[in-house]
Amino acid sequence: MKFRNIVLGLIITASSVVYAQDKQITQEEIWDGTFSQERLQSLQSLDNGKEYVVLNRENGTASIDVYDYKSGEKSRSLVSTNDLDEISSFQGFELSDDESKILLSTEVEQIYRRSSRGVYYIYDTADGSLIKLSDKKVQEPTFSPDVSKVAYVYENDIYIFDINSGEETRVTSDGEKNKIINGITDWVYEEEFAFVRAFEWNKNGNWIAFLKFDEEDVPEFSMDIFGEALYPKQEVFKYPKAGETNSEVSLHLYGLASEEIEDVELGDYEDFYIPRIKWTQDPEILSVQVLNRHQNKLDLIFVDAEDNEAEIVMTETDEAYIDVTDNLTFLEDNDFIWTSEKDGWNHIYLYDEDGELENQVTSGEWEVTNYYGYDKKSNRIFYQSTENGSVNRDVYSIKPNGKGKTRLTDKTGMNSADFSADYTYFINSFTNTETPYEYTLHNAKNGRLVRKIKDNSALLEKEEAYNFSPKELSTIEVNGNELNMWMIKPSDFDPNKEYPLLMFQYSGPGSQSVSNSYFGTNDYWYQLLADKGYIIATVDGRGTGLKGADFKKVTQKELGKYEVEDQIEAARVLGAREYIDEDRIGIWGWSYGGFMSSNAILKGNDVFSLAIAVAPVTSWRFYDTIYTERYMTTPQENPSGYDENSPINHVEKLKGDYLLIHGGGDDNVHLQNTMRMVEALIQANKQFDWAIYPDKNHGIYGGNTRRHLYTKMTNFITENL
DSSP states (O other): OHHHHHHHHHHHHHHHHHHHHTOOOOHHHHHTTTTOOOOOTTOEEOTTSSEEEEEEEETTEEEEEEEETTTOOEEEEEEEGGGOSSOSOOSEEEEOTTSSEEEEEEEEEEOSSSOEEEEEEEEETTTOOEEESOSSOBEEEEEOTTSSEEEEEETTEEEEEETTTOOEEEOOOOOBTTTEEESBOOHHHHHHSOOOBOEEEOTTSSEEEEEEEEOTTSOEEEEEEOOSSSSOEEEEEEOOBTTSOOOEEEEEEEETTTTEEEEEOOOSOOSEEEEEEEEOSSTTEEEEEEEETTSOEEEEEEEETTTTEEEEEEEEEOSSOOOOOSOOEEOTTSOEEEEEOTTSSOEEEEEOTTSOEEEEOOOSSSOEEEEEEEETTTTEEEEEEOTTOTTOBEEEEEOTTSOOOEEOOOSSSEEEEEEOTTSSEEEEEEEETTEEEEEEEEETTTOOEEEEEEOOHHHHHHHGGGTOOOOEEEEEEETTEEEEEEEEOOTTOOTTSOEEEEEEOOOOTTOOOOOSOOOOHHHHHHHHHHHTTOEEEEEEOTTOSSSOHHHHHTTTTOTTSHHHHHHHHHHHHHHTSTTEEEEEEEEEEETHHHHHHHHHHHHTTTTOSEEEEESOOSOGGGSBHHHHHHHHOOTTTOHHHHHTTOGGGOGGGOOSEEEEEEETTOSSSOTHHHHHHHHHHHHTTOOOEEEEETTOOTTOOSTTHHHHHHHHHHHHHHHHO
8 A cells, every 4th residue: 555655656746847847838927936046136335345335125114235346245224214213215316426415305207218306315324414406306316526506407397405504506497398398408419319417517516517408499299198097198209200300419618616508619510410528637627529410420529628628529420320338548648549330340439639549459350349457557458249159258358458358257148347547356147048147256367257146046946837938049141141049939849830920129239138148038939830730930130239240230321121131031031941831921010010010011921921010110211310320311401211111101011910019108219109100001901900009108008908918919829820
């Protein structure tokens, strides 16, 4: 009897193991955080180079905790809400340069993608005192270098708060919504030049340089926000669509001693952008980047604040466009480091203080993908690059003369670094297709491992029950190019069977969707589809990044031509494989990817039988000036480039199943794109499916939204592909 029970127990156990390995992933698990990876949140090095801080939240308490780099031990807390009576929590923080004070953000509300406003407090780390910056919700508060003041923007005007006296000085007084903006960027600058704060303290704290945006002549865009009230609310904001009037931008200097504003004349420019301002190591010299509207000529200008004179020190030109970055770094003697694609690949260059080229620091048929900084003590520049293949990243150091290059990471995959303030250490985050994020501490001199910090081994253990399929990296020959590709197959894949194929892509200029990295959230959705018998693949075609300027910029003036040709041809090549059913190939994408998937099912109607487009651009005439004109010039100059590759002009070619999805509150790619596409399809008598998510922005999220959206897409795929 005992023997029989043991055997029965073994059978039950074995059955449980088999069942566990065959566990099917669900939509609930994908979106409830079941497979989320552990990260290091708000990591920031302290100036001593020996410690770093992390924002921790536990049991309703928020604290900024200090850890020792070498040991990993927590040494103290800079601040904890347990010790504060005035506030119970805070969302973010900013340390002053000398780390004596901290700005704590509370009641933060999002405005657009990068902008927000909130109520801020100033915490003194020495005596534990807390001062409220303002009763108002303000934007972009920033300490002065001597930490005696905080400058911020409220209702489009700049203010300065004196911490000791509590007095507030109003710097500008002409700010007005949809007319004049001081010290922060307008919508299109924020979205496309990726910055919000448009004012900068100089090194001595006696000057503030700031940008003013006169957007009175910029056309307005409006959208209804339905909410829960009886009447909807109308949001009206300035949005310059391609070919329309931009804000008139100007540069100004505010002298704290004189309390006067000086206008800066940069030169004989018309219809231009100022995408960056930055003070140099000389407290009287401000650097300004001026970009023409076509974005193919950039002047680096030095402005002498004392005599208000501007001088061009360097000019860069490109037949297509110039990418704006934050890589400009000034050394103590005002020599500066710059990155450029001038030799066909993105590399690091060293210039003297007069703008004369001293040396091209890096070179080769690979891209510098991140510039981390320069360490004076070791005389080394630290950067990330694709030297080990375009789907991988590694961290390197090199001397400004281009010699002594040292590879600081040794695992093949995606490596990125966060350096200590004195460049003694760096925390490396690593992932590849088999490894969720791992965090390790290394010596910055030689890359030697100091200690392991955090990994996601618990996630890997959890995933064992699901028997997930690997993400297979490879290349595919398409239109004369070796294109990067990943593929996920069903876990019970049989090469002798035929499977339907779903392709995903983004394809925007300079983007990358194929990399040697672990599953993201969408990859778990692809596992769900793989469990249902689908193969999923992504191909990075021409126009995507990290394979040289020529490969990236071939799409200039013709967005949606070569990228679409590559997706159609890639589908044909994959459809010829014995295990793929060439009559059941679908494609989907979001934003630029939605533009692409729409074009693909129209222009490739003999290849694709299904497409899903989420928040798509359907005509580049509807999108903003800075992004669109960078690649297309204006519609007045290039009407055929705009119209011949816009899905809205090819609706009569629709044969397959098409699903359109958009957020009703999308301030970026406006719902107008989908509404105009819908009307064109109706007038062409084409049947399709569509869904609008009320008040949701370009990301279409919040509450149960993502789960609903992906369930809808899953059902559409399983019913039609």
